[in-house]
Amino acid sequence: MILVNQDRDTGLVSTPVNAVDVGFEGFAGEDHGGLTRRSCSRVKAQWPKGTTIRNTRQITIISDQELAEISTAMGLDEPVDPSWVGANLVLRGIPQLTQLPPSSRLIFDGGLGLVIDMENGPCRLPGAVIDQHYPGKGKLFPKAALGRRGVTAWVERTGGLSVGERGWLHVPPQRLYPPLQAGA
Numbered sequence: 001m002i003l004v005n006q007d008r009d010t011g012l013v014s015t016p017v018n019a020v021d022v023g024f025e026g027f028a029g030e031d032h033g034g035l036t037r038r039s040c041s042r043v044k045a046q047w048p049k050g051t052t053i054r055n056t057r058q059i060t061i062i063s064d065q066e067l068a069e070i071s072t073a074m075g076l077d078e079p080v081d082p083s084w085v086g087a088n089l090v091l092r093g094i095p096q097l098t099q100l101p102p103s104s105r106l107i108f109d110g111g112l113g114l115v116i117d118m119e120n121g122p123c124r125l126p127g128a129v130i131d132q133h134y135p136g137k138g139k140l141f142p143k144a145a146l147g148r149r150g151v152t153a154w155v156e157r158t159g160g161l162s163v164g165e166r167g168w169l170h171v172p173p174q175r176l177y178p179p180l181q182a183g184a
Contacts, residue, residue, distance in 0.1 A: 026058030062150030073144035113157035
C-alpha cells in the first residue's frame with residue numbers, strides 16, 4: 001500500500017494511491033517530503049527545535065504484520081488502518097521491519113532505492129484518529145506501537161513506485177560501537 005498526505009496541518013490521515021513518483025525530495029505531493037526539514041523533538045539532543053536539517057524522515061514505512069501486532073496489543077478486532085498512523089508505505093514479507101538497522105536499503109524492481117534512517121518511535125498523534133473509530137483505544141497506541149511503528153527513510157535513487165511492486169532488502173554489515181559495549 002502507498003499513502004500520501006498532502007497537508008499534515010489539516011490532519012494525520014493519509015490517502016491511498018496506486019502509484020507515486022519519487023524524487024530526491026520524497027513522494028510527490030507528500031507533506032513530509034523535501035530535502036530539508038525543521039528539527040523536532042526527535043532530535044532535540046542534537047539541535048534546537050526549528051533548526052533546518054537534512055530530511056531523513058521523507059518516507060514512513062510500516063509492515064502489515066506489525067500493524068496487526070499493534071492492533072492485537074490494543075485489543076482491537078482488526079488491524080489499525082495504516083492511513084491513521086501517518087504511514088506512506090506498507091510492506092509485507094520483512095519480519096521485524098522496525099528492527100531494520102540504519103543504512104539498510106530497500107531496492108524496488110522499478111529502480112527506486114530507499115535508505116532506512118531509523119526506527120519511527122511511537123507518538124500520541126495517531127491516538128485521536130484511532131479514537132474516532134475505536135473510542136477510548138487511541139491512548140493505547142504509543143505503548144502498543146513501541147518497537148513496531150516502522151522506520152523512516154530517505155530517497156537514494158529516484159523512480160516510480162506502484163502498488164504490488166516487488167523489491168529486495170540489503171542489510172549492510174553491522175557491529176556495535178565498542179565503547180557502547182563497554183558501557184562507556
